[in-house]
Amino acid sequence: MYLVTFRLAPGEYDTEFHELNDAIQAAAEDTEGYLGKQTWHAPDSEEVLVIYYWKSLDALELFGADADHKRAKQRWTEWYDAYEVTVTEVVERYGNGFGDDSSPLV
Structure with missing residues (x-):
């Protein structure tokens, strides 16, 4: 399994950003091998971490070829x-106490 951590400092979002962001999320969800995502907001700043879970590098590369995703990367x-x-x-995962539904991991 692979994790893609997207760390960002948000700027100004417009309507086009939200439309493109929704299209990219839909493309990720439609990609075979996409396992889910989790988002964290830093308590002392506007920084955001979004963790995307992928079954394989092949799945991740397939998503990376999506036209909307490429367009968004050019306009960051x-x-x-x-x-x-x-x-x-990810080579190992262990722990206790978060429950079965704590992450999108399969």
């Missing part, structure tokens, strides 16, 4: 003050 300066993407392979 219109909507974000900063962003960073980190792709991580």
